[in-house]
Amino acid sequence: MKIILASQSPRRRELLERMGVRDFQVVTPDIDEHMERDLPPDALVEAIAGEKAVAVCRQADDPQAVVIAADTVVALDGAVLGKPADQADAFAMLSALAGKRHQVYTGVAVVGPKGTQVVSERTEVAFRPLTEGEIRAYIATGEPMDKAGAYGIQGYGALLIEGIRGDYYNVMGLPVCRLGRMLAEAGVDCLALAAGRS
Numbered sequence: 001m002k003i004i005l006a007s008q009s010p011r012r013r014e015l016l017e018r019m020g021v022r023d024f025q026v027v028t029p030d031i032d033e034h035m036e037r038d039l040p041p042d043a044l045v046e047a048i049a050g051e052k053a054v055a056v057c058r059q060a061d062d063p064q065a066v067v068i069a070a071d072t073v074v075a076l077d078g079a080v081l082g083k084p085a086d087q088a089d090a091f092a093m094l095s096a097l098a099g100k101r102h103q104v105y106t107g108v109a110v111v112g113p114k115g116t117q118v119v120s121e122r123t124e125v126a127f128r129p130l131t132e133g134e135i136r137a138y139i140a141t142g143e144p145m146d147k148a149g150a151y152g153i154q155g156y157g158a159l160l161i162e163g164i165r166g167d168y169y170n171v172m173g174l175p176v177c178r179l180g181r182m183l184a185e186a187g188v189d190c191l192a193l194a195a196g197r198s
């Protein structure tokens, strides 16, 4: 079965490979993510993931393909944080996250011949308190700029995180366990692929 990952994110590519899916195409969705949207974070990431999947379905024009798309945001006290616009924005985001718990939402859409599935998964993340110097040093690593909430749990960001509740991979950009079950619904058996039996 042809599988298309509708994402430019290297993290999502790596996670899909780690799920046992090695043979897939990558098509970057051509949508405007930055439209004003007054939605709660779970509905927001589901809407954007759905739009990315639909855009790539149109671009690929193959009704037999299974298309996977996702979107990740950070929610803190009712505010939604996407990727920082610049270093000052990253500083403001990390200062707001320091010493607090926040939620990471990833929306995932799987569209294929068997139908469309769209879900969102939430993971809670607790940051330790941070000094201004620590925040500046973390920004100087270059890690925050292309990531929702201005940190990467899979990198030096781990040094800032006391604990999480929920799927770790959801924070990186794909809720691996949940997506595995969605792909099974769509006719893709990840464990069989990993075992070389499919």
Ligand SMILES: Cc1cn([C@H]2C[C@H](O)[C@@H](COP(=O)(O)OP(=O)(O)OP(=O)(O)O)O2)c(=O)[nH]c1=O
Pocket (backbone or CB within 6 Å): 006, 007, 008, 009, 011, 012, 028, 029, 033, 070, 071, 072, 073, 074, 083, 104, 146, 147, 148, 149, 151, 152, 153, 154, 157, 171, 172, 173
């Ligand atoms: C919170 C967090 C986010 N991120 C990343 C995941 C996403 O790639 C990114 C959020 O931006 P997204 O808009 O979800 O994804 P993207 O623009 O990188 O890729 P595409 O739209 O083509 O799928 O932040 C981490 O890598 N680690 C983290 O700890």
